[in-house]
Amino acid sequence: MVRNKPVTVAVAAVAVLVLATSVVLYGTSSAGQYVSELDQVAQEPETASFVVRCGTNEDRHLNADNPVVSPGIPFGAHHTHEYVGNKSADARSTNDSLAAAPTTCERDDRSTYYWPVLRLTDGTGPDAHAEGGGVHGNTGEVLPPKSVEIRYEGSPVSAVLPMPRFLRLITGDPAAFTGGYGPNTRARWGCSDQPGRYTTKYPLCGSATTVRTYDFGSCWDGNNTDSASHRTHVVFPLAGGACPQKTFPIPRLRVTVGYDVPEGRPFAIDSFPEEMRDPATDHAMFINAMPEALMTELTGHLNGAR
Template sequence: MRWNLVLGVSLLSSLKVHGLIRFGCSQLVTERFDPLVTPGKVSPHVHQVVGGNAFNLTMDPANDLQALSTCTTCRFKEDKSNYWTATLYFKHPNGSFIRVNQMANHNTGPGLQSGGMTIYYFQPTGKFSIFPKGFRMTVGNAQRRSGSSKPANGPERSLSFRCFGSDPYNMGDGTPGSGSTDSFDLPKQPCAGGIRSNIYFPTCWDGKNTDSPDHQSHVAAPAGGPMAAGCPSTHPVVIPQLFMEIVWDTRPFNDKALWPKDGSQPFVFSMGDPYGFGQHADYVFGWEGDSLKRAMDQCTSGTGIPWDCKALTLQDVDTMNQCRQPVKVEEPVEAQWLPQLPGCNPIQSGPSPATVVSNCAAASTTLTFAPSPTVAPVVVTPPWTVCNANGNGAGGIEPNCNAYPGPTTAKGFEATPAPTVTPL
């Protein structure tokens, strides 16, 4: 099979990094919670969340997430952090919406994770610091509704999309955000293999504050953009490059008969963003003890394969998928057609920033009784294999399907055709 090694070993030196760890995290919960932006209140829009099950409506920085979490949806047991983004919906020509499922990324096996995302931590070259306890940050602006499809190199290149074609083993050319099939708004044409969100967090810290009122001012991106070297004097401390990939299974919606007749595309983020310029993500640090530092110091092979990182403890994909959190806001948000986006999120096309709807009649309180466990999300079989049944391949970055001793009910090396949309 042919692989385009977008983030392979050969690129590490040019990206100003020393090595990396790369791992999948299954879906923990999907609901209108955002403990950073709207602590203690139901969020205006839906997020999909991965990581430790201490995620909550309010997350005090003094809380010890590793002690409060009893499980994590991530491949490494030590990572009790939480990562979340807005969710993507498909708008049917009749005006109804359905959540777009997520699927396992390339090289994330053995086993197929249920939804979720892929997390990277790149070790910078030279001196750097690990995130301290209580650290959190966000990237992006949910209200943004305008921008350039191909912005100049710089911090604005932190959020992008990659349109996968019909060849499931061609991951695209160039680093995320710079490839020929990348854009900074949602692709305007059907993507045969789905759409991947690429999200870089800032790598420069002021060295003092673990948070800031806007959750962004205490960090900064290098002037040269993601993966570049050199921090501004206001934020002199280098931190690991945190990078997320979310693969949206848009394949069921590629029939052009389902697309708008005006030439626009049919996908919309949960905050009513029809362009994707409002793509955003949140991070709350929750690694156990010095585990992330050990990984950054010791796991420098450059493959990114989890079991090449002996400093950390692995868990099988079934254990990842079984770590789920009950939904606490009583409303449907996925797995069915909806007459409108959850919350009060009419599509706002801009170009002015979106505004929050006042006097919203949507659910604004959490359940007062013990909620039922979340139904397991659909485990989507992607068009590519997630591991190599014959051993490590593709220059050492393709995991061996038999490398992990443990249950993997869906090994993930049998690709299946794209599903179809059930007519309304």
């Protein structure tokens, strides 16, 4: 027992040092939101996949709208979203306007893919006094993505049906903090040098790329392109990959976004003011405006590789 005491004291000293460093860098109120180790392991079945290249929002398409959850309401998100794909997506978007707009994606995929921006919180952004920005507590310099991957995957247990055009989806829970981290919480943060591992907190990745991954539901009710909750018309598969009764497998959308976060600088996503920029509130939305011919090709590829 005596021999173990110096080791215990040393470990405790290191823990205090790490905590103190976190407090200095990230502030006392948010130090517990940052972790240096990824504690969860992703169990990923092997399936066929199809990638659509959409760029990294080089044109900086940003707004505080949410055309899925708050259509017709300018600044309805109360935080700023980053977009790739459809160049016109905003609160005024309709199926017709999305179908007619240009896109950043290849193959004329006019779909809308979007998620909250990531900010360096020790700086000042141009929207410090604007809605969605500083007015709603989202301060800091917006950090552009280093990479964005749009990937569609097949089902591990069956063929998939094509997604219906103008299907609307959300993944993750933007109210996870005030909601007690319920079942809709699906935030997945990782580091490029630790593949297959993730956390629901902000990861301290050092010189590695900080990664956000969004997996969307892939079991469709067969009838609706949206629902009141924006969730019940498309749900997640059961353990093992099979869809629940009365739902049908469609391609699973996975959006992966990477950032070069400067080492040692504090960062946070945008959120509703009451959600305190909690990393577990990370979420993303999607509107399918892919040409039907491309969706047919995509589905055929996923099913043909089974």
